[in-house]
Amino acid sequence: MTSYGVAIREAFAYLLERYPNVFAIGQGLWSPWYVGNSMTDLDKQFGAARVIDTPVSELACTGAALGAALSGYRPIVVHPRVDFMLLAVDPIVNQAAKWSAMFGGQVSAPLTVRAIINRGGEQGAQHSQALHSWFAHVPGLRVVMPATPSDARDLLVASVLSPDPVLYIDDRWLYGLEEDLEPVRELALEREGPRLVRSGGDLTLVGASYSTLLCRDAASQLASRGVECDVIDLRVLNPLDTTIVADSVRRTGRLLVVDGDWSCCGLGGEIIASAAEAIDAGGWRSRPARLTLPNAPAPTSAPLERTYYLTVEDVVERALVMTGHFEVHE
Amino acid sequence: MGAPPSITDQLRADQLGPLADANQFHGPLVLPAANRGWLADALRGMLQIRAVEERIGEMVSTGAVRCPCHLAIGQEAVAVGVALQIRKGDRIFGAHRSHSHYLALGGDMHRLFAEVLGRRTGASRGMGGSMHLLDLEHGLLGTVPIVGATIPVAVGAGLAARFDGAGGVAVSFFGDGATEEGSFHEAMNLAAVLKAPVLFVCENNLFSSHLHIALRQPADSISRYAEAHRIPWLRVDGNDIVAIVEAARSLVEPMRDGGGPGFLEAVTYRWRGHVGPREDEDVGVQRKEDLASWKRRDPIGRLADALVAAGDLVSADVTRIRHEVRAEVAAASARAERDPYPAAESLLATVYGRPGRSHS
Numbered sequence: 305m306t307s308y309g310v311a312i313r314e315a316f317a318y319l320l321e322r323y324p325n326v327f328a329i330g331q332g333l334w335s336p337w338y339v340g341n342s343m344t345d346l347d348k349q350f351g352a353a354r355v356i357d358t359p360v361s362e363l364a365c366t367g368a369a370l371g372a373a374l375s376g377y378r379p380i381v382v383h384p385r386v387d388f389m390l391l392a393v394d395p396i397v398n399q400a401a402k403w404s405a406m407f408g409g410q411v412s413a414p415l416t417v418r419a420i421i422n423r424g425g426e427q428g429a430q431h432s433q434a435l436h437s438w439f440a441h442v443p444g445l446r447v448v449m450p451a452t453p454s455d456a457r458d459l460l461v462a463s464v465l466s467p468d469p470v471l472y473i474d475d476r477w478l479y480g481l482e483e484d485l486e487p488v489r490e491l492a493l494e495r496e497g498p499r500l501v502r503s504g505g506d507l508t509l510v511g512a513s514y515s516t517l518l519c520r521d522a523a524s525q526l527a528s529r530g531v532e533c534d535v536i537d538l539r540v541l542n543p544l545d546t547t548i549v550a551d552s553v554r555r556t557g558r559l560l561v562v563d564g565d566w567s568c569c570g571l572g573g574e575i576i577a578s579a580a581e582a583i584d585a586g587g588w589r590s591r592p593a594r595l596t597l598p599n600a601p602a603p604t605s606a607p608l609e610r611t612y613y614l615t616v617e618d619v620v621e622r623a624l625v626m627t628g629h630f631e632v633h634e
Numbered sequence: 635m636g637a638p639p640s641i642t643d644q645l646r647a648d649q650l651g652p653l654a655d656a657n658q659f660h661g662p663l664v665l666p667a668a669n670r671g672w673l674a675d676a677l678r679g680m681l682q683i684r685a686v687e688e689r690i691g692e693m694v695s696t697g698a699v700r701c702p703c704h705l706a707i708g709q710e711a712v713a714v715g716v717a718l719q720i721r722k723g724d725r726i727f728g729a730h731r732s733h734s735h736y737l738a739l740g741g742d743m744h745r746l747f748a749e750v751l752g753r754r755t756g757a758s759r760g761m762g763g764s765m766h767l768l769d770l771e772h773g774l775l776g777t778v779p780i781v782g783a784t785i786p787v788a789v790g791a792g793l794a795a796r797f798d799g800a801g802g803v804a805v806s807f808f809g810d811g812a813t814e815e816g817s818f819h820e821a822m823n824l825a826a827v828l829k830a831p832v833l834f835v836c837e838n839n840l841f842s843s844h845l846h847i848a849l850r851q852p853a854d855s856i857s858r859y860a861e862a863h864r865i866p867w868l869r870v871d872g873n874d875i876v877a878i879v880e881a882a883r884s885l886v887e888p889m890r891d892g893g894g895p896g897f898l899e900a901v902t903y904r905w906r907g908h909v910g911p912r913e914d915e916d917v918g919v920q921r922k923e924d925l926a927s928w929k930r931r932d933p934i935g936r937l938a939d940a941l942v943a944a945g946d947l948v949s950a951d952v953t954r955i956r957h958e959v960r961a962e963v964a965a966a967s968a969r970a971e972r973d974p975y976p977a978a979e980s981l982l983a984t985v986y987g988r989p990g991r992s993h994s
Contacts, residue, residue: 327797356828358824358827359820359823359824359827361820361823361824363786363816363817363820364786364789364817364820364821364823364824365786365824366786367783367784367785367786367787367789367790367817367821368786368787368789368790368793368821368824368828368830369790370786370787370790371725371727371775371786371787371788371789371790371791371792371793371794371804372790372791372793372794372797373790374725374775374776374787374790374791375725375775375790375791375794375795375798376794376798377794377797379790394780394783394817395783395786395787398778398780398783399778399780399783399784399787403776404984404985404986404987405761405984405985406758406761406762406766406778407758407759407761407762407766407768407776408756408758408759408760408761408762408768408976408980408984409759409761409980409983409984409987410758410759410768410770411768411770411775411776412986412987414987443985444985444986446986467986467987467988468986468987494986543986
């Protein structure tokens with residue numbers, strides 16, 4: 305069995321071993337604790353020249369990774385928390401994402417930006433954000449969120465081998481998740497997208513990354529209550545292919561999106577809108593719904609954190625309401 | 635007026651002093667005693683940039699060109715001088731005022747006109763306009779108008795050159811305004827720490843948009859930042875191509891032998907406004923008083939006068955070159971105006987790359 309965190313490390317090792325033009329750059333890469341167990345001793349195995357720890361300069365490091373990408377290399381720039389990556393939004397959104405289009409498609413920017421969602425543990429408002437919806441909004445940027453060890457490894461490999469700039473977001477809450485892994489497969493990222501990971505006829509549950517795990521666990525519990533769910537793991541948020549979501553909702557007539565981010569202009573709304581556009585009014589057996597974070601920055605105090613973050617129970621409860629198993633009196 | 639202080643006298647100073655004085659350096663350039671055959675070509679290169687930009691200015695005035703055009707008229711020597719140190723495999727990045735860099739590196743004039751006109755035959759296939767220029771053949775890997783954005787990108791290209799181990803360098807062109815961005819300072823520090831062979835070229839024209847540097851920074855010399863980051867630096871009259879070439883050479887040569895970054899501050903002046911063809915002399919502190927004097931510090935006129943005084947050219951040669959360049963410009967711009975616009979499919983076809991096409 306291989307854990308999600310170790311699977312990420314396997315992707316780095318695979319790439320660094322086979323592709324001499326791959327290197328990693330970012331803060332904390334020579335530290336044993338910045339990025340969990342996902343890059344342990346890579347600097348010792350492949351040399352500090354290819355696994356580069358950096359000054360506290362998110363913008364310059366990301367910009368430099370772009371420059372190396374434009375010069376024939378396949379850099380992976382690592383941001384141990386999404387929050388700090390916001391200092392690098394210009395090279396990601398203004399530069400890398402637009403490089404191909406604004407130069408007429410003559411060149412692309414094969415840069416992988418790896419950002420880690422690292423929340424809980426009373427870390428608070430600036431150490432906890434996800435923000436994938438922001439980045440999924442931007443044409444030219446591919447946004448990847450693996451939910452399983454297998455995807456954590458193979459989608460990282462696919463991101464680095466893609467000709468496009470990719471934001472690969474992994475979640476520390478998944479690092480302990482284990483799976484038996486097949487040998488690495490070099491996937492073409494442009495052909496990867498949402499996947500049906502469980503089938504059932506009563507309700508469509510949609511998640512990405514950690515919220516996919518919530519959906520799967522909720523679906524197991526719901527099955528014991530007689531509610532069978534389709535579970536869709538989005539995997540790739542941009543470009544977003546919602547065909548499989550619409551196909552599922554046509555069967556189930558019910559859609560619940562679980563998203564570990566805020567609601568307003570977010571992923572949950574996008575998934576619901578895509579289904580609403582694809583399915584006639586008569587095709588719905590209940591109103592679509594989304595479960596998201598409360599509209600507040602992440603708290604620090606542990607009891608508030610328990611209220612703030614979504615749980616399997618939240619998903620189960622809402623699913624039971626939507627399938628008519630009980631009513632909520634507000 | 636006595637001879638201006640030598641530049642070495644100012645090396646540790648924060649202030650540009652005479653280098654920023656519109657009334658200094660009006661006479662013909664001091665030419666090297668030997669090996670100066672390249673100067674006639676440099677003169678032609680500067681005349682070409684000026685003629686192209688004057689034509690683009692006219693096309694903006696008539697409405698033929700609509701995209702924002704930031705003209706480098708008056709600053710031609712920096713681009714041409716630095717480009718003389720570039721060789722195949724080097725990687726160059728520019729900013730919003732980069733027609734001069736594109737042309738100095740050898741970029742095709744017709745493709746520049748086509749690009750500012752938004753035509754399919756343009757340098758960026760009509761998808762970039764004046765502020766997004768690409769010329770892979772000559773190492774220009776991109777120019778963009780987010781101020782300071784390409785400075786760290788050039789550091790990464792320098793890091794790539796270090797990995798390649800073939801003696802290549804990266805060059806980042808930017809203005810004094812960009813040095814007020816955090817990206818500049820992060821990039822300087824990163825380049826120094828990573829020992830990336832990147833030449834930072836600051837075209838200090840004393841203005842950022844309408845604001846004089848006196849209103850933006852506590853000192854007017856940008857080299858002080860290189861000093862702070864322990865990057866070797868030189869500061870020159872940016873309207874003296876001989877000085878620029880010598881300084882750029884002495885900074886770039888050690889970089890090709892495994893050295894880290896270098897920093898060149900070229901003090902110059904733009905004759906036109908921040909954007910568009912007008913001189914905008916009433917915009918900004920000191921501009922109205924100084925512009926006429928700066929025109930006497932013309933990088934082209936001073937070189938032409940020196941070459942004629944030295945007997946390398948006669949004035950009829952200079953006139954002939956001017957006419958030849960103008961004829962080229964007229965033909966190239968007229969041809970570009972007849973070129974087709976990009977197809978509607980270009981909008982979506984260029985957003986993502988095709989597999990296997992990414993290595994430059």
